[in-house]
Amino acid sequence: MNVAAINISLGGIGPLLILSATALVVLAIDCFWPSERRSHLAYVTVAGCLVALGATWRLWGAQEAVFGRMIIVDNYSTFFTGIFIVGTTITTLLSIGYTSRMGIDRAEYYALLLFATVGMIMMAQGLNLITIFLGLETLSISLYILAGIQRQRAASIEASLKYFLLGAFSSAFFLYGVALTYGATGSLDLEHITRAVGETTFASKPLLLIGVGLMLIGFGFKVATVPFHVWTPDVYEGAPTSVTAFMSVGAKAAGFGAFVRVFSISLQPLSPDWTHLLWLLAVATMVVGNVMAIAQTNIKRLLAYSSIAHAGYVVVAMVAASALGTSSVLFYLLVYTFMNLGAFGVVLVLGRQDEEVLAIDDFAGLGRRAPALAAAMALFMFALAGIPPTAGFVGKFYIFSAAVQGGFVGLAVIGVLASLVSVYYYFRVVVVMYFMEPAGEIPLAPRSAPATVALVIAAAATLALGLFPSPFITAASRSLVAVLF
Amino acid sequence: MDTAFPLFLMLLFAGGLAGAMLAMGEFIGPKRLTSIKLEPFECGSTPIGPGRQRFNVKFYLVAMLFIIFDVEVVFLYPWAVIFRDLGVFGLVEMACFIFILAAALVYVWKRGALEWE
Amino acid sequence: MTVGLAHYLFVSAVLFSLGVVGVMVRRNAIIIFMSIELMLNAVNLTFVAFGRFHHTLDGQLFVFFVMVVAAAEAVVGLAIIISVFRLRESVDVDRMNLFKW
Numbered sequence: 001m002n003v004a005a006i007n008i009s010l011g012g013i014g015p016l017l018i019l020s021a022t023a024l025v026v027l028a029i030d031c032f033w034p035s036e037r038r039s040h041l042a043y044v045t046v047a048g049c050l051v052a053l054g055a056t057w058r059l060w061g062a063q064e065a066v067f068g069r070m071i072i073v074d075n076y077s078t079f080f081t082g083i084f085i086v087g088t089t090i091t092t093l094l095s096i097g098y099t100s101r102m103g104i105d106r107a108e109y110y111a112l113l114l115f116a117t118v119g120m121i122m123m124a125q126g127l128n129l130i131t132i133f134l135g136l137e138t139l140s141i142s143l144y145i146l147a148g149i150q151r152q153r154a155a156s157i158e159a160s161l162k163y164f165l166l167g168a169f170s171s172a173f174f175l176y177g178v179a180l181t182y183g184a185t186g187s188l189d190l191e192h193i194t195r196a197v198g199e200t201t202f203a204s205k206p207l208l209l210i211g212v213g214l215m216l217i218g219f220g221f222k223v224a225t226v227p228f229h230v231w232t233p234d235v236y237e238g239a240p241t242s243v244t245a246f247m248s249v250g251a252k253a254a255g256f257g258a259f260v261r262v263f264s265i266s267l268q269p270l271s272p273d274w275t276h277l278l279w280l281l282a283v284a285t286m287v288v289g290n291v292m293a294i295a296q297t298n299i300k301r302l303l304a305y306s307s308i309a310h311a312g313y314v315v316v317a318m319v320a321a322s323a324l325g326t327s328s329v330l331f332y333l334l335v336y337t338f339m340n341l342g343a344f345g346v347v348l349v350l351g352r353q354d355e356e357v358l359a360i361d362d363f364a365g366l367g368r369r370a371p372a373l374a375a376a377m378a379l380f381m382f383a384l385a386g387i388p389p390t391a392g393f394v395g396k397f398y399i400f401s402a403a404v405q406g407g408f409v410g411l412a413v414i415g416v417l418a419s420l421v422s423v424y425y426y427f428r429v430v431v432v433m434y435f436m437e438p439a440g441e442i443p444l445a446p447r448s449a450p451a452t453v454a455l456v457i458a459a460a461a462t463l464a465l466g467l468f469p470s471p472f473i474t475a476a477s478r479s480l481v482a483v484l485f
Numbered sequence: 486m487d488t489a490f491p492l493f494l495m496l497l498f499a500g501g502l503a504g505a506m507l508a509m510g511e512f513i514g515p516k517r518l519t520s521i522k523l524e525p526f527e528c529g530s531t532p533i534g535p536g537r538q539r540f541n542v543k544f545y546l547v548a549m550l551f552i553i554f555d556v557e558v559v560f561l562y563p564w565a566v567i568f569r570d571l572g573v574f575g576l577v578e579m580a581c582f583i584f585i586l587a588a589a590l591v592y593v594w595k596r597g598a599l600e601w602e
Numbered sequence: 603m604t605v606g607l608a609h610y611l612f613v614s615a616v617l618f619s620l621g622v623v624g625v626m627v628r629r630n631a632i633i634i635f636m637s638i639e640l641m642l643n644a645v646n647l648t649f650v651a652f653g654r655f656h657h658t659l660d661g662q663l664f665v666f667f668v669m670v671v672a673a674a675e676a677v678v679g680l681a682i683i684i685s686v687f688r689l690r691e692s693v694d695v696d697r698m699n700l701f702k703w
Binding site: 158164168171 | 611618621625631634635638641642645648649651652655656658660661663664667668671674675678679681682686689690695
């Protein structure tokens, strides 16, 4: 056994180590110096995230497989790590105030957010299916608890049970897929799998195809694509809104981080076999997500179906199976993090004590009552609908042009039509806010400075990424230079 | 035969030891039987009553804590197999692992999950 | 007759399918969860069989991780099920009706 071959690089997993240590510190502070108010724990969390973001920044440009090829540090994983940590930071800032109102202001809440982020980073940095599986489970188990953290509320705990049972079920399928892929190729290392699949004499193709199909179920569940989406609206509605916001961006981005690495990069030689499947998945997801969203009256359910539809757009980029397609996935997920967190953030700061404003009709009159908040919500809705000059437009443009360049014109047309449908329900929210007479007083939560900061960051980023996208598009395409081994 | 012989000795020794202990208890130990001692042993709960009665939820908490700490030990086995080859590196790695487990135990303890009442 | 790779794969596929059927037809949350554990153990059998077939240790190594993750999942799952039971004195998933299933 050669220890040197393990290639230890503590710097390479710096963000992982910092976030894990922060989580342990948060738990320790609360155990040894308990206090009534716990917002200081949120600030510790944010500080840890910022340090981890600095460590991530320093990893940009690195390119090596470390820890016995379990972990890969490349621009692709670093880009994703950045998205995850930014998402966690904004979520934590939004949570201050909301958590104490809802009675979930516990050390475990912040620690689990951090552990979930650790899981996401492991998924993006995994070069071995073992690492990806461990990351997936670290993320999922943390989210099961977070969804049900409001133990006294039946909806929260029911959402948690549903998420847990369906999540564990889908993990089992994913795992069986991994086992069959291992059987067919003789390795769990993604690069070795690529080599085995590329060989012309490859004999166990049927076995491999079954394995790949089963892995597709697992990933499809995590990123909520139709037909594996049934849990999404219920879990998003039942979980506390801050957790929903976190889940909708973080878990989805992490799911795609591993999905794209396994399918578009490692199983690239097999793409003629899975392209048609993903094509169907993309169309079904975009159509069902957007059409179901029209009928919703609850803002959280509306955003849940909208997040399903957005998963569909990202799968469109995966179908293109080109460098352009993959870099548009990265850019879109970055944009989506800001605009979706922003939309949920506005929902978070409405409501009084432990009651929330969730019916869309209750947003009536918000334009006059809280002009800044309504303007922010309108911006996020425009961005999600893909209206220029917001970031959502650039992201969608990029995805659909990747599809057209890849020769999938029909798919791009369906995508554009589906997003036209989405304009209807996003605009309805704006119309209700500005042009409908309120039935009663809209309860506004006491202003929370950190939440305001978070909303300003999200709004500024949504605009900035739309007006000056080129540095980020360059970064996204540079993320792929070395990945395509 | 060569490889199985130590196993056979081991079996003989283990069986002999267990038998000797039982026999010693049987012959030397004092016996004052009371009605409580004659009851079937049920891990602390009353053995009489309907079989489908509910268990106290505290049992589940202990069981859950037991499972999680018990199963984590499985990682010590592969480490133990190549312990010599890994040397100091392996020792430090395992120390980190045990430290995190210990931190979890401290957390559980401070939260009062180990208190029965 | 020698017992080869195919036999192990067949047994694990059967076990996995039994788990899937269990999840589909049973309504008690704990039994559903037990069926999921059965699926995980079927996967473990597949891993060990393939590990032996390929003469690599990866398969057996993965089994360790699956076992630990399954234990963690069991703990979290039981905790969630207990919370549900405390709220509504039942673990029947058909009675979870706050949302449209």
